[in-house]
Amino acid sequence: MKQRSYRSFTARILVFTVLGLTSCRSSEELKSEQYFVTGQQLYMTHCANCHQMEGKGMSNLYPPIVGSATISDKARLARIIQHGMSDTIIVNGKKFSRPMPPNPKLTEIEIAEIVSFVTxxxxxxxxxxxxxxxHKALAVSGAD
Incomplete structure (x- = not known):
């Protein structure tokens, strides 16, 4: 009986500790975490097949995201995710010519979450x- 009471007490302490730690985080921190986690799931569904789980691309077929200058331009990245891309690009000194298909069914929030995860x-x-x-980035017409 004593051990059960100890476990119950320990569980309560753990719950209150977790609640206390999470309640001390700002809404911006929580939102960043939410966008990151959801963006990761969306990335796995819509992007990882070509760009791979770790963002390293596929040899000479699909460009890596890691080390790409595109991730420093979030507006361009958002437009590429939605509209696709057919231009030849050079990433880390390698040329990539395969087109990236558009993702017209992704919502603006989903694109924001993917951009958040990637960046x-x-x-x-x-x-x-x-x-x-x-929303503002996508208001600029067409892909880059």
Whole structure:
């Protein structure tokens, strides 16, 4: 009985500790984490087949995201995700000519989440990309 009481007490302490730690985080931190996690799931569904799970691309077929200058231009990245890309690009000294198909069914929030994941994982961002930013970026017509 004593051991059961101890386990119950320990479980309660753990729950209160977790609640206390998460409640101390700002809404921006929580939103960044949410965008990152959801963006990662969307990336796995829509992007990883070609760009691979770790963003390294596929040899000479599909370009890596890691080390690409595109991830430093979030507006361009958002437009490429939605509209695709047919131009030849050079990433890390390698030429890639295969077209990237458009993703017209992705919503602006989903694009914001993918951009957030990519730029937080492999870029220099530490915060999420707001949907308002993506909305403005997509208002510029066509792909880059």
């Amino acid at each position: 937080m994982k492999w870029g220099k961002d530490s915060v999420y990309t707001p949907i308002e930013f993506v």
